[in-house]
Amino acid sequence: MHFGDLAMFQMGAxxxxxxxxxxxxxxxxxxxxxxxxxxxxxxxxxxxxxxVPDAYGNNQLSAKVLLSGFANPALLTVLALLVLGEGLARTGVLDSVAVFVHTVAKGRPGLAIAIALLVVVVVSAFLNNIPVVVIFVPIMQALASKIGKPSSRYMMSLSFAAILGGMTTLIGSSTNLLVSSALIKLGEPGFEFFSFTIPGLVVAGVGLIYVMFVQPLILPDRVTYDGEASGTSAKQFQAQVKVIAGSKLDGMASVSGFFPDLKGITVLMVIRNDEQFFPPYDDIVLNESDILVVAATRELLAELLGEDPALLRPDLANAKEYERKQIAQAWHKGEQTMAEAMVKPHSHYVGKTIKQIDFKRASNTMIIGIERRSSMKRTRVTETPLEAGDILLIQGEEQRMDDLRNNKDILLMEWSSSNLPKPYHAKRAALIFAGVVGCAGSGILPTEIAALAGAAVMVLGGALSLERAFKAIDPQIIMLIAAALSLGVAMEVTGGAAFLSHSMIVALGGASGPIILSAFFLLVAILANVMSTKATAVLFTPIAVAVARELNLPVEPFAVAVVFAANCSFASPVGYQTNLLVMAPGHYRFVDYIKYGTPLILICWLAFSLFAPWWYGL
Structure with a gap:
């Protein structure tokens, strides 16, 4: 085959x-x-x-070159950021952000929604936006319910706000990192941490006006037949809490007959030296060794466990203070799980109390709450006879929880299993992440080194187990990025990128640089909603460089256009993972993203087209 024909065949292939x-x-x-x-x-x-031989006869697209995507710094940075994000989510750092929103809004749900969207934009600039959206979905559902609106009015806005925030810094999105890495491979300088923050803030700011003030008015009202889901379990478990010296309960006083500081937790009974007190409580101040019988959701009980495992665990409560701290530290280091299990009919547990079945010794797990369809007597949970159909809330290490599948007396509800947060390590996790952002943002360390070092410290410091770190790494992302990088280098080496860029310039008939930049942005944005944002970014970066070189214009504005346009995956639920996350809670259909996401694409396109030429001096 003639060399020219072979080159055309390779490019065509x-x-x-x-x-x-x-x-x-x-x-x-x-x-x-x-x-x-x-x-x-x-x-x-x-x-x-x-x-494809070079001047020395070496294959420019050898297996080593095509597989180099698996060791690409951008890919490794993305994976490290996923681990960091998991560490922040597992230690409850993101939950504290949600608490901040509620505090600032001071009970005004409408204002809380606006603040929440702004917070999502800010946090997504520095953190993988998937855990951010996961945390804020139930918050937005609850806020929407308080103002009497269906969550469909706000879920899509939540996803779009996270995407817009990701446009503003280098680590805000994996797409940004991939474009920077591709630029370096093409012989161009990569992006610095805040290289496109100013144009990013302009585009995101204009887009946010639509997201915050227009979308909630035009998005459809959709609810399920069962009404809106709250996002969290409304099931109330009866649990037993022992007041520990120095805990947040020690010294807590009742106000107007109740304990307002225990938000969401109903105190059914207080036991003090075998004397029982029932609501309303008259000027009771909780003391060490008081026992509370409470009703609360599993989420609130999980928070209590995270703050101090001794509160819901008698084995720790009865230990000496230094022993309790040692055991609590060991508890925090382990990967703790919470799950629900139903007492089977004809179970040996029926008619026996938790004390009598000695559940902890037999399974190395703890029953921390009981939920019963019928009413339960107000008595110590440990002294409540179990009935068939009772739902037991059980806590323990993952391996021990897996062993409960073999227990013939209970039915473990697989869907109910969830890992408990580790607030004990929250400050450590937050400091680690702040260190990563500080080192990368100031240039002390390259972004990939800062992210990888931060992920390592997150695991070594105990904020995240090695197992959870590996689970945070999505194999789909690894394969998708590696494939996109392989296609990108193949298109560059075979001349496909140069051919497409030249064809585009010819098709525009000698238009000016700003017009070509605007048209290029729109083309990338359209394709980003058809295929993966990551694949779009990698495939169009070489084309962006080729267009800029042929026009003798700076490469940076065209590369930034790829970053912003590839992130404009608003018109498809599959374009960006956060769009899929909010699809079910918002009860959206595929066409909803086209109807309500397309205007945002056009807004971002216009904002960029008007601002970028002036900012970059085109």
Whole structure:
């Protein structure tokens, strides 16, 4: 085959692979990771049989080059940020952000929604936005309920706010990191931490006006037949709490017959030296060794466990203070799980109390609460005879909880299992993340080194177990990014990027730089809603560089256009993962994203098209 014909064949083959990949990503005919794996294998076979030699005869698209995406600094940075985000979520740092929103709003739900969206934008600038959205979904549902609106009015705005926030810094989105990495491979300087923060704030700010003030008015009212879900379990468990010296309960006083400081927790009975007190409580100040029988949701009981495991665990409550601290520290280091289990009919537990079945010794887990369909007597939980159908709230290490599947007396409800937060390590996790942002933002360390070091310290410092760190790493992201990087380098080496850029310039008929930049942004934004944002970013970065070079213009505005446009995945639920996260809570349909996301794409496009030429001096 003639050299020119071979070059055209190689470039055409890459285009065909890209088109097939686009179709497979858009239709999800195969899982995304399987499609990505197929792409990589196809490229390996293609360029092994039809190599692209350099001046020295070496294959420019060898297996080493095509597989280098797996060791790409941008990919490793993304994975490290996922681990950091998991550490912040697991230690309850993000929950404290939610508490801050409620505090600032001072009981005004409408204001709280606006503050929440602003907080999401700010936090998403420095953190993977998936855990941010996960934390704020139930908060937005609860706030919407308080103002008498369905959550469908706000869920999409939540996702879009997170995406807009991710446009403002280098680590705000994996897309940003991939574009920066691709620029370096193409011989251009990569982005610094705040390289595009000013134009990002302009685009995000204009977009946020639509998200905060227009979308809530035009989004559909949708509720399920059962009404709105609260986002958290409303099931009330009866639990037994022992007041520990120095705990937040020690010295807590009743006000107007109740304990307002125990928000969401109903105190059913106070036991002091075998004397029982029932509500309303007249000027009672809780003392060490008082026992409270309370009713609360599992979420609130989980918070109590996280603050001090001794509160709900008699084995710790009866220990000496130094022993209790040692045991509590060991408890915090372990990966603690909470799950629900139902007492089976004809179970040996029926008619026996928690003390009598000696559940802790038999299973190395603790029953911390009981939920019963019928009313329960106000008595110590440990002295309540169990009945068939009782739901037991159980806490213990993951491995011990797995062993409960073999218990013939209870039925473990698999769906109910969730990991408990580790607020004991919250300050440590927050400091680690602040250190990563500080080192990367100031330039003391490159972003990839700061992120990887932070992830390592998060695990070594005990804020996150190694197992949870590995679970935070999504294999789909690894395969998708590696495949996109392989396609990007293949398109660059075969001349496909240069060909497309030249064709685009010719098609625009010698238009000015700002017009070409604007058209380029719109093209990337459209494709970002058809295929993956990450794949779009990697594939169009070489084209952006080629267009800028051919026009003899700065590369940076075209690279930034790729960053912003690829992040404009507002018109499809599959374009960005946060869109999928809010689809079910908001009861959205696919077409809703097209109807209410397309205006935001156009707003961002116009904002960028008007601001970027002036900012970059085009």
């Amino acid at each position: 890459v285009y065909v692979l890209i088109l097939i990949t686009l179709v497979l990503y858009a239709t999800e005919a195969m899982p995304l990771e399987l499609t990505s794996f197929w792409v990589i294998c196809s490229l390996l076979v293609l360029f092994h049989l039809f190599p």
